[in-house]
Amino acid sequence: QVDLVESGGGVVQPGRSLRLSCATSGFTFRSYSLHWVRQAPGKGLEWVALILSDGNSKYYADSVKGRFTISRDNSKNTLYLEMNSLRSDDTALYYCARDLFCGGGSCAGIDNWGQGTPVTVSS
Amino acid sequence: DIQMTQSPSSLSASVGDRVTITCRASQNIRTYCNWYYQKPGKAPKLLIYAASTSQSGDPSRFSGSGSGTDFTLTISNLQPEDFATYYCQQSYSAPLTFGGGTKVEIK
Numbered sequence: 001q002v003d004l005v006e007s008g009g010g011v012v013q014p015g016r017s018l019r020l021s022c023a024t025s026g027f028t029f030r031s032y033s034l035h036w037v038r039q040a041p042g043k044g045l046e047w048v049a050l051i052l053s054d055g056n057s058k059y060y061a062d063s064v065k066g067r068f069t070i071s072r073d074n075s076k077n078t079l080y081l082e083m084n085s086l087r088s089d090d091t092a093l094y095y096c097a098r099d100l101f102c103g104g105g106s107c108a109g110i111d112n113w114g115q116g117t118p119v120t121v122s123s
Numbered sequence: 124d125i126q127m128t129q130s131p132s133s134l135s136a137s138v139g140d141r142v143t144i145t146c147r148a149s150q151n152i153r154t155y156c157n158w159y160y161q162k163p164g165k166a167p168k169l170l171i172y173a174a175s176t177s178q179s180g181d182p183s184r185f186s187g188s189g190s191g192t193d194f195t196l197t198i199s200n201l202q203p204e205d206f207a208t209y210y211c212q213q214s215y216s217a218p219l220t221f222g223g224g225t226k227v228e229i230k
Contacts, residue, residue, distance in 0.1 A: 035219075037167075044224040045159075045167060045210050050217060059217035062124065095166060099214075107214040109157035109172030116166065 002026040002112045004096045009117030012086055020117055022079040022096030027112075029077040033102035035110060036070060036081045038092035038119075048094070049081065052102055064090075086121045093118050125149050125213050129222030135230040142198040144225045146211035149192075155215035156194040158187055160207045167210065171196065201227075 008020040020036070036048040049070040050059045058070050069082040079096055093116040100108035126149040136142050146156060154174035159167040169178045171187035174194055184199045198205055206229055211222040 044208075045161075045212075045221040047212070047219040047221060050219065059219075061218045100172065105216055106155055107219065109169050109178075109212070109214060110159070110167075111169050111172075111178065113166035113168070 002098065004098065004112060004114035006094060006096045006114045006117035009094060009119045011120045011122060013123050014087055014121055016086055017082070017084045018086060018119060020081040020083065020094055020096075020119075022081075022114060024077045024079065024096075024098075027098070029072075030074040033099045033107065034070075034072065034079045035097045035099060036068075036079075037095045037097055037110070037113075038090075039095070039116075040089075040092040043092075046092070050099075050102070050107070051079070083119070086119075088121050091119060091121050124218055125152060125216065125220055127211055127213050127220050127222040129211050129225055131225060132223060133226040133228065135228050136201055137230045138201055138203060140201045142201055142205075142227060144196045144198075144209055144211075144227075146189075146194045146196075146222050147192055148194070148213055148215075151191050152213045152215035154190050155213055156187070156189060157212045157214055158185075158196045159210045159212065160205075161210065162207045170209075172214075198227075203229075 033052045051070045067085045071080045095116045096114040097110045098112040128147045158171040161167040175187045
């Protein structure tokens, strides 16, 4: 059974940093590409970042580029999202998610999601 | 960046109805269109990937079609558990993008 469990969310002041983690189990972690997707309260889904299985290729939404960093530790089966210079519009539930397959610049679709960790940016 | 324009943003339907949701991409994404549904307080769930391939275990009343820029999700014989919000997503190129969502409500 595939399992993704996010942690690290909380309340943080604007301009500060936060690091999210996603512990996974039930699949061969190193073989899959992984995403972070967020959802602001009462709003739709917003894709945030993608890291391919090799860990070397990373992609970001324009809204977080230069502030957020996605990374993975294949020895710990864990995905991370380092968030710096946080703003009020970063307030959202952050989902860790696994893609069916990514290659050649495209992905197949997100087939497994965690339950999310909430991030609130407020003074 | 590729924009995904989803319509309608909401609709009311009855159990047993046939429902169609559309998504238009701002450029050719071949068949890299995926559909998800989400119930309140729950994580999204993949319904359809590659425009028309059903995710394993999903009921056959969900079907997808389209290629290029225009895509459709059809729910035939709407069931009570189908009342939810549906999202399309392009996975052709990063930044990957979602449509704005369609909330399917009970009439």
